[in-house]
Amino acid sequence: ASFIFRVEQRTPAQQVRILRAWSRAAGRARRAALNRRVRLCVAGPCPERAPHLTPWRPGHDGSRLVVIGRGEALRLESSATFHSLRIQDGGALVFADQQQPIVLRARYILIQDGGALHIGSPRCPFRSRATISLYGKATEGQEVENYGKKFLGVDRGGTLELHGRKPLSWTLLDQTLYAGGLLYGSYQSEKRWSSRGLNIRIVDADTAQVVAAARFDTHLLADESRRLREFLATQAPGKVVAAAVGDSAAKSLTLETRLLLKELLHSKHILHLGYRQPWALVGILGGGQFSTTEERKQYQGTGTTGIAIAGRDFQTYEGINFQVTAFSGWVKGIPHNGFRVEVSKGIILNLVDEVTSWLPGDRIVIASTDYSMHQAEEFNLLPCSECKSNQVKIDGSPLYLHIGEVVDGIDMRAEVGLxxxxxxxxxxxxxSCYGQNQCQFFSYDTFGGQIKIQRNFTSVHMAGVELKNMGQQILGSYPIHFHMTGDVDEKGGYESPTYLDNLAIHHCFSRCVAIHGTHGLLVRDKFY
Structure with a gap:
């Protein structure tokens, strides 16, 4: 009564300020009490080691509505599937940090009224793999008030603590990455009919560039053997020679030419090459006897001989490993021959920063340095014992050029994000798209998951977390949404200010982080 009397003696503006201050003080007291309860539940730097946690292996039941409530503190030790999960009234769920990955699937998860979900902690980051997978279609089930569907929600009094490894979030290319991984690009040629005779490619071993290509019909035309000898005479020693028979190359191939090929390329099969026999060779012009690899197959009257394949690895002057391959054969009565020049043993990227925190199996994206954003490319990382601390090896071959240089004083280097x-x-x-999900604009499903944090939560911190396929084409449904939460730092009574740190948010369907009516939120070191 005395409080009401004192307020009524003030002007309306003063009354508003007093009531707001009282509300903030009450909120701070309430959060402090809830924080004490949470700390008692998961005492110590590593929450999953708390001695009073009950091991939990609930199994998979998509119809089960799970509630973790008062007096329950559970350590999830195996993957599980529910219809929904509510953590409330002081209940707590902690992910076990073990070698086996844990996947928790639910249509929604709601944390409220003193409930807490912990995966790792700031002092004890989670080391294993944990996945929270939100499932369900927009056309299924009922919405939860203030949240909708397919969500991880933190309501009044809820605690969400997610702390994973914090690797380097992103860096820049320190050397230009060419399409195909090679300065002049990869090379591929395949012929069937219309390539009768000996097909030749000359490759520069220093650059992996195909510098000459020719065909010699040594089956039908007698003068083609002379032309082949003259062609080889113009090539510099040390060049890579790839040869493949198309259809047949033996009938008019003279002994003089066969002996020359044996001498220059150390071929073991050229003297005995017969009618329609597949033959492929890769060697170094003027190289030693071990510089050549080749294969020959006998022609079968059935029209199928299989494919003769020859291939050798080389290294450019920049240290890039590449392979030259030639092939020749008959398949179901149709002749095949061709050549490939491509990076082998993976492409190594040179980066600006040390990336020892990036691990084999991780996925990276290299940003476009052209006008089209669609030239961004993703790759998985391979083991690389030969890599330096600022290098990684990728599993594929880039389709586009990605610049790794400062050009005329302008930094054109592509971003590389983990x-x-x-x-x-x-x-x-x-x-595919379905229902009322804006299918007139999208051919794919855009009804992803969402994380929504409401006012008067107890604690929210996320670090080292990946968000994928999140957000919806619905107002207020974003990958991460702080909705009218007010001050979320010391000013709002939070002992540890709220933060989002080292997140990777990708392949999502609406804006990445929505900060609505929220103040003091720290967002740092994120990659979108």
Whole structure:
């Protein structure tokens, strides 16, 4: 009564300020009490080691509505599937940090009224792999008030603590990456009919560039053997020679030419090459006897001989490993021959920063340095014992040029971002668009998961977390949404200010982080 009397003696503006201050003080007291309860539940730097946690292996039941409530503190030790999960009234769920990955699937997860979900902690980051997978279609089930569907929600009094490894979030290319991984690009040629005779490619071993290509019909035309000898005479020693028979090359191939090929390329099969026999060779012009690899097959009257393949690895002056391959054969009565020049043993990227925190199996994206954003490319990382601390090896071959230089004083270097984190929150997606999901604009499913944090939560911190297939084409449904939460730092009574740190948010369907009516939120070191 005395408080009401004192307020009524003030002007309206003063009354508003007093009531707001009282509300903030009450909120701070309430959060402090809830924080004490949470700390008692998961005492110590590593929450999963708390001695009073009950091991939990609930199994998979998509119809089960799970509630973790008062007096329950569970350590999730295996993957599980529920219809929904509510953590409330002081209940707590902690992910076990073990070698076996844990996947928790639910249509929604709601944390409220003193409930807490912990995966790692700031002093004890989660080391294994944990996934929270939100499933369900927009056309299924009922919405939860203030949240909708397919969500991880933190309501009044809820605690969400997700702390994974914090690798380097992103860096820059320190050397230009060419299409195909080679300065002049990869090379591929395949012929069937219309390539009768000996098909030749000359490759520069220093640059992997195909510098000459020719065909000699040594089956039908007698003068082609002379022309082949003259062609080889113009090539510099040390060049890579790739040869493949198309259809047949033996009938008019003279002994003089066969002996020359044996001498220059150390071929073991050329003297005995017969009618329609597949033959492929890769060697070094004027190289030693061990510089050549070749294969010959006998022609079968059935029209199928299989493919003769020859291939050798080389290294450019920049240290890039590449392979030259030639092939020749008959398949179901149709002749085949061709050549490939491509990077072998993976492409090594040179980066600006040390990336020893990036691990084999992680996925990266290299940004476009052209006008089209669609030239961004993703790759998985391979083991690389020969890599330096600022290098990684990728598993594929780039389709586009990615600049890694400063050009005329302008930094054109492509960003290289790490998409992988060991804690993953994802939406499970359908194969195509359906229902009322703006299918007139999208051919794919856009109803992803969402994380929504409401006012007066107890504690929210996320670090080292990956978000994939999140967000919806619905107002207020974003990958991460702080909705009218007010001050979320010391000013709002939070002992540890709220933060989002080292997140990777990708392949999502709406804006990445929505900060609505929220103040003091720290967002840092994120990659979108």
């Amino acid at each position: 998409l992988t984190r060991n804690i993953l929150i994802q939406g499970e997606m359908e194969d």
